[in-house]
Amino acid sequence: MDKILVHGGxxxxxxxxxxGSKNSALPILAACLLTKEPCIIRHVPDLSDVHYMLQxxxxxxxxxxxxxxxxxxxxxxIKTVAPYDIVxxxxxxxxxxxxxxxxxxxxxxxxxxxxxxxxxxxxxxxxGFEALGAAVRVECGNVKVFxxxxxGQTINLRGKFGSTVLGTDNVMMAAVLAEGVTTIEGAAxxxxxxxxxxFLNAMGAKxxxxxxxxxxxxGVEELHGAEHSVIPDRIEAGTFMVAAxxxxxxxxxxxxxxxxxKAISDALIQAGFGIETARDTLTVVGNGKPKPVExxxxxxxxxxxxxxxxxxxxxxxxxxxxxxxxxxxxxxFMHVAELKRMGAQITLEGASAVIKGVERLSGAPxxxxxxxxxxxxxxxxxxxSGVTEVNRVYHxxxxxxxxxxxxxxxxxxxxxVKV
Ligand code: UD1
Numbered sequence: 001m002d003k004i005l006v007h008g009g010x011x012x013x014x015x016x017x018x019x020g021s022k023n024s025a026l027p028i029l030a031a032c033l034l035t036k037e038p039c040i041i042r043h044v045p046d047l048s049d050v051h052y053m054l055q056x057x058x059x060x061x062x063x064x065x066x067x068x069x070x071x072x073x074x075x076x077x078i079k080t081v082a083p084y085d086i087v088x089x090x091x092x093x094x095x096x097x098x099x100x101x102x103x104x105x106x107x108x109x110x111x112x113x114x115x116x117x118x119x120x121x122x123x124x125x126x127x128g129f130e131a132l133g134a135a136v137r138v139e140c141g142n143v144k145v146f147x148x149x150x151x152g153q154t155i156n157l158r159g160k161f162g163s164t165v166l167g168t169d170n171v172m173m174a175a176v177l178a179e180g181v182t183t184i185e186g187a188a189x190x191x192x193x194x195x196x197x198x199f200l201n202a203m204g205a206k207x208x209x210x211x212x213x214x215x216x217x218x219g220v221e222e223l224h225g226a227e228h229s230v231i232p233d234r235i236e237a238g239t240f241m242v243a244a245x246x247x248x249x250x251x252x253x254x255x256x257x258x259x260x261x262k263a264i265s266d267a268l269i270q271a272g273f274g275i276e277t278a279r280d281t282l283t284v285v286g287n288g289k290p291k292p293v294e295x296x297x298x299x300x301x302x303x304x305x306x307x308x309x310x311x312x313x314x315x316x317x318x319x320x321x322x323x324x325x326x327x328x329x330x331x332x333f334m335h336v337a338e339l340k341r342m343g344a345q346i347t348l349e350g351a352s353a354v355i356k357g358v359e360r361l362s363g364a365p366x367x368x369x370x371x372x373x374x375x376x377x378x379x380x381x382x383x384x385s386g387v388t389e390v391n392r393v394y395h396x397x398x399x400x401x402x403x404x405x406x407x408x409x410x411x412x413x414x415x416x417v418k419v
Contacts, residue, residue, distance in 0.1 A: 004396070004404060006381030006388040007413035008363055012248040014410035015281075018237045018255050019045040019401045020069065020230035024195040026092040027169040028230060029053045031196060032073035033060060033099040034173065035203055037225030044071045044230060049398045052090045059086050060096065074225075078103070084110035084141060090398075094122055095166050097145060098173030101134060106146035111138070124157050124164045128171030131155040132178050150178035152219055158186025161328055162299045165190050168215070172197065176205040178219040187215045190300040191260045195231045202226035234260040235306045236400060237282070239375050241265070242310040243407060244284035245273045246317070247382040251410055252283040263303040267295055267311060271318070289357070292320035297328050309335040309376035316344040317383060318357035325352040335373035338366040342380055342388065363388040368395040375400060382412060 020043030030053065032039040044050060046069070054064050054071065060082065062075035080100050087093035087110045100107030111122070126136045126143070132155075134147040152175065157167050168188040173196075175182035187193070189211050197210030203226040206218040237256045244251035245268055258265070258277035265275045265282070270293045274285030293315065297305040305328035315322040316339055326332050330351035340346055341364045345356040363386035368374030374395040381388025390396075393416070396403055404414040 001419050002393040003417050003419055004378060004390040004393050005415040005417060006363070006378055006384075006390065008381050008384040008386060008388060010247065010382070010411050010413050012244060012382070012407070012410045012412060013250050015252040015254055016240050016406050016410060018232045018240070018253050019043070021045070021192055021195070021233040022047055022049055022399050023165070023235070024192040024230045025050055026053050027095045027166065027173070027192070027196045028199050028228060029057060029071065029073065030095045030099055031173055031199060031203070033057065033062065033075045033078055033096060034103050034177065035223040035225055036076045038072055038074040039203070039225050040227040041071045041073070042227070042229040043069050045069070045233065045401045047397065047399055047401055048394065049090050049092065052093065056082055056086055056093055056096060080104045080107050082109045091120060092166060094125065095169055095173070097125065097129070097143070098170035101129060101145050101147065102150070102174040102177040105148070105150065106144075108142050108144040110142050122167070124159045124167040125170045128155050128157055128167060128184070129174060132171070132174055132182065150174060152178050152180030152182040152217070154183040154185065156185040163188035163213070165193060168193050169196050172200065172207065172215060172217060175217040175219065176200055176207065176223065180219055182217045182219065184215040184217070185213065187213055188299060189213060191231055191234065191257070199226065199228040202228055231260070232256050235304065235372070237261055238264040238304070238307045239310050239379070239400070240406070241268060241282070241284050242307070242314050243379050243382060244286060245271065245290065246314050246379055247412070248284060248286040248410075250283060250285050252281055254281050256280060256282050258282050263301060264307055267293060267303055271314070290314055290318040292318055292322045292357070294323045296325045299328065305329055305332060306372050308332060309372045310379055312336070312346070312353055312355060313339060313376040313380040315355045316346070316358065316361055316380060318355070320357060322355045322357070323352055324355065327351065334369035335376045338369070338373070338377055339380055341366055342384055360385055362386055365389040365391065368392040371395050371399040375403065378403065378407070378414070382407070
């Protein structure tokens with residue numbers, strides 16, 4: 001198991017090329033199961049979560065080829081059962097349910113594992129499948145969905161924590177091959193949902209409204225093969241934006257969609273940093289200590305929960321008191337205990353972290369607990385005095401392509417040590 005040593009105090013400057021989006025690539029790869037014809041997906045990031053998804057597709061009977069960032073999937077004949085030992089490593093494996101149900105009208109998938117960020121139900125996904133006419137059974141750790149035929153319906157997918165990203169993806173992927181028209185109300189509007197809808201449309205689906213709260217899907221008989229380039233990863237980009245704010249003078253991110261980064265940019269501007277954008281680049285201009293901010297995580301286009309931990313790391317060395325409230329995953333604060341081991345002054349009040357800025361964090365051995373929390377610890381180490389030792393790095397490798405090499409490329413001093 002690797003660990004990462006961050007030698008704090010280096011000034012970052014230069015540019016980083018952002019990888020393809022993990023959260024787009026995973027459902028898009030799953031969507032390749034919807035057709036017998038080959039699909040070619042470009043800008044697929046090299047991450048362990050992507051490897052798990054490719055393993056699942058192979059297990060389901062698809063032929064999978066990968067040449068650097070391009071993946072070709074040909075799912076001529078497929079199985080409909082995804083067992084525990086294949087899906088347990090990644091929560092997003094649940095997004096094979098939709099395509100299997102759409103194409104084969106049945107799927108049995110073991111209930112997902114994945115990030116430790118509280119209870120992660122799939123009731124809304126199942127509610128959507130049921131509305132399309134599928135029966136749902138949960139037994140022996142598996143969820144089984146099956147239908148004689150799927151019929152379009154109006155479905156409200158809004159839950160008590162707002163919209164669901166993978167739930168919207170899953171229902172959309174089943175509905176593209178249903179009879180008639182499906183309307184998803186309360187749909188997630190994340191750019192990754194739009195990317196999936198664009199890919200499905202390239203395969204011959206008829207989807208309108210992706211990116212809004214109402215998605216309308218006119219079912220078609222069958223889908224064909226297609227080529228697609230995955231959008232840039234806005235969370236990877238956001239993580240490097242915060243790295244630049246913590247320790248940077250001037251850092252430019254290449255291959256980004258600045259529009260997707262608006263909420264993160266606004267938060268950094270509010271904290272006193274400069275943001276310059278061009279067509280597909282974004283530059284963060286360092287400006288010393290952040291000013292205090294009040295932030296609430298919410299579904300897109302508001303501030304993303306996947307950037308909450310990184311923002312907390314930044315605000316630990318801010319001026320005054322900041323408040324960061326988590327409204328999407330109210331228990332997502334595993335990084336707080338670790339940041340406190342580095343000298344941060346944070347109090348948890350319900351779903352809010354109240355952060356009193358300190359002069360400087362100090363390096364310490366810390367434990368990565370989930371993907372974004374781990375990234376936050378690496379970022380905190382960039383300016384901390386001494387060495388921050390981040391253990392259980394496999395969490396970071398699930399969602400960041402060579403985070404150490406990319407940060408070292410702009411002046412950080414990060415070592416990866418095999419233990
Ligand atoms: C996706 C992202 C994840 C991100 C999250 C929220 C992927 C692979 N992962 O996860 O990085 O943090 O969106 O932006 O794209 N909920 C229910 N019932 C359900 C489904 C969800 O109550 O059936 C709740 C969740 O517990 C959470 C909220 O809805 O409180 C949002 O979750 P959701 O958008 O579904 O997250 P994921 O799609 O799993």
